[in-house]
Amino acid sequence: METAFILEKLILVVIVFTISLVIAMYSTLAERKIAGFMQDRYGPDRAGFGGILQPLCDGGKFFFKEEIIPAGAHKTLFIIGPMLAIITACISSAVIPWGGSLTIGNREVSLQVADINVGILYIFGVVALGVYGIMIGGWASNNKFSLMGAIRAASQSISYEIAMGLSIIALLMVSGTLSMSEIVAQQSGFVNWNIWVQPLGFLIFITCAFAECNRVPFDLPECETELVGGYHTEYSSMKLGLYMFSEYINMFVSSALMAALYFGGYNFPFMHELGLSDNWITIIGVLVFFFKIFGFIFFFMWIRWTLPRFRYDQLMNLGWKILIPLAIANIVLTGVITVVKDSYFG
Amino acid sequence: MSVFYLVAFLAIFFALMTIFTKNPVHSVLYLVITFFTLSIHYILLNAQFLAVVNFIVYMGAIMVLFLFVLMLLNLNAETEPMKSNLVKIMGAIAGMCLIATLLGAFRVIEPSNLIVQGDAEVGLVKNLGKVLFKEFLLPFEISSILLLTAMVGAVLLAKKEIRKA
Numbered sequence: 077m078e079t080a081f082i083l084e085k086l087i088l089v090v091i092v093f094t095i096s097l098v099i100a101m102y103s104t105l106a107e108r109k110i111a112g113f114m115q116d117r118y119g120p121d122r123a124g125f126g127g128i129l130q131p132l133c134d135g136g137k138f139f140f141k142e143e144i145i146p147a148g149a150h151k152t153l154f155i156i157g158p159m160l161a162i163i164t165a166c167i168s169s170a171v172i173p174w175g176g177s178l179t180i181g182n183r184e185v186s187l188q189v190a191d192i193n194v195g196i197l198y199i200f201g202v203v204a205l206g207v208y209g210i211m212i213g214g215w216a217s218n219n220k221f222s223l224m225g226a227i228r229a230a231s232q233s234i235s236y237e238i239a240m241g242l243s244i245i246a247l248l249m250v251s252g253t254l255s256m257s258e259i260v261a262q263q264s265g266f267v268n269w270n271i272w273v274q275p276l277g278f279l280i281f282i283t284c285a286f287a288e289c290n291r292v293p294f295d296l297p298e299c300e301t302e303l304v305g306g307y308h309t310e311y312s313s314m315k316l317g318l319y320m321f322s323e324y325i326n327m328f329v330s331s332a333l334m335a336a337l338y339f340g341g342y343n344f345p346f347m348h349e350l351g352l353s354d355n356w357i358t359i360i361g362v363l364v365f366f367f368k369i370f371g372f373i374f375f376f377m378w379i380r381w382t383l384p385r386f387r388y389d390q391l392m393n394l395g396w397k398i399l400i401p402l403a404i405a406n407i408v409l410t411g412v413i414t415v416v417k418d419s420y421f422g
Numbered sequence: 423m424s425v426f427y428l429v430a431f432l433a434i435f436f437a438l439m440t441i442f443t444k445n446p447v448h449s450v451l452y453l454v455i456t457f458f459t460l461s462i463h464y465i466l467l468n469a470q471f472l473a474v475v476n477f478i479v480y481m482g483a484i485m486v487l488f489l490f491v492l493m494l495l496n497l498n499a500e501t502e503p504m505k506s507n508l509v510k511i512m513g514a515i516a517g518m519c520l521i522a523t524l525l526g527a528f529r530v531i532e533p534s535n536l537i538v539q540g541d542a543e544v545g546l547v548k549n550l551g552k553v554l555f556k557e558f559l560l561p562f563e564i565s566s567i568l569l570l571t572a573m574v575g576a577v578l579l580a581k582k583e584i585r586k587a
């Protein structure tokens with residue numbers, strides 16, 4: 077591996093990392109602003125113009141608050157919990173293709189950190205790992221509410237991972253590859269977007285994404301009316317901040333994933349008819365991709381202030397008795413359609 | 423080669439920690455790290471698909487369930503059942519027998535030829551799928567039926583007895 081390659085990837089990693097942190101920071105502000113809008117009030121508007129400095133103030137406050145580790149807690153694991161949560165949230169963005177490739181001089185620079193040929197499975201692995209942060213933190217707090225939250229998080233994430241995986245299998249049958257960059261490249265233009273061929277799969281996927289991110293209506297691990305604060309009841313200061321941060325980063329990454337898998341990623345309508353040079357198409361593509369991501373993040377927040385929380389048995393029923401059979405039916409349907417299309421119209 | 427030795431050392435170290443640690447939750451966490459090192463081994467062997475599947479299934483699902491059960495049980499030093507001396511002696515003898523067998527087996531092992539991998543691409547998804555569905559179709563299907571049987575059995579065991587009206 078040459079030095080230029082390593083340097084190029086290093087710069088890309090730093091940029092992606094910074095962007096996900098900044099977006100997570102401003103998601104907190106966006107959430108409160110949208111909540112304000114939906115409930116017909118202002119939301120935070122004191123710090124800076126229209127509250128633009130609010131996330132910085134919140135972050136500073138988190139750092140300077142007193143840090144409490146409960147006497148009965150398991151100290152090492154109590155500290156490892158939030159660390160694991162934030163690490164798993166940050167590394168999942170490594171395989172997402174943020175754009176096509178830029179030509180600088182005579183070098184072609186790909187805007188994807190790692191193009192591994194099992195890209196989707198990598199994301200699944202990291203998402204599956206994400207629950208450890210919550211479980212370890214909840215257990216190490218030595219508090220029954222935290223433990224209940226942790227156990228709810230584990231069972232919820234395992235239940236919804238199955239349906240999520242099955243909905244992805246149908247998508248893979250259509251695209252025929254596990255590599256993220258190829259899946260996005262196949263959706264060039266507008267009519268090739270996977271949402272047109274996999275609408276049911278997308279519906280299942282977005283429901284599971286809500287559950288995996290512990291967002292309303294599936295935020296039972298931190299259900300404050302039953303469990304005080306859920307798995308982070310005992311956490312204070314920046315450790316609590318890391319848990320919240322990892323939730324917002326997860327939301328950002330799953331929005332990016334949905335935009336990339338079903339909504340064409342960096343592809344936009346009429347991208348080849350405009351007659352622009354490749355570099356410009358890439359730059360516009362990146363902007364379009366982020367526009368789609370922001371759309372999904374808004375959707376997450378919109379749902380939060382629209383739907384009430386599920387009950388625990390309703391959550392399990394939805395996961396096991398509705399989503400999994402639907403996902404299996406989707407796989408069978410996709411298979412039948414593919415075969416019929418190949419043998420009669422191919 | 424040095425990467426292999428480092429990862430192999432870590433794998434054995436964490437496997438030993440799994441056995442020797444007193445706290446069951448720590449034990450599970452060490453086992454998770456052991457599985458992670460095994461995944462790295464698969465990547466070193468160029469079996470990316472196997473590595474990722476090991477990662478998802480063992481680390482992401484099975485060990486989460488283990489942890490789940492252990493956290494619910496809340497085992498600690500006070501509630502640990504004391505085993506009788508007879509059981510301890512039997513365990514020691516059985517362990518010794520295992521060591522003797524393993525030592526006997528390892529003594530006659532000869533190091534194999536280091537470069538035996540014919541096709542470096544065989545671990546990739548495409549080739550693995552072709553091998554599974556062409557050469558090993560019957561064993562593959564039979565093992566899937568086995569899994570289905572286990573699943574149905576688990577549901578049957580977990581199901582509450584329906585009272586006859």
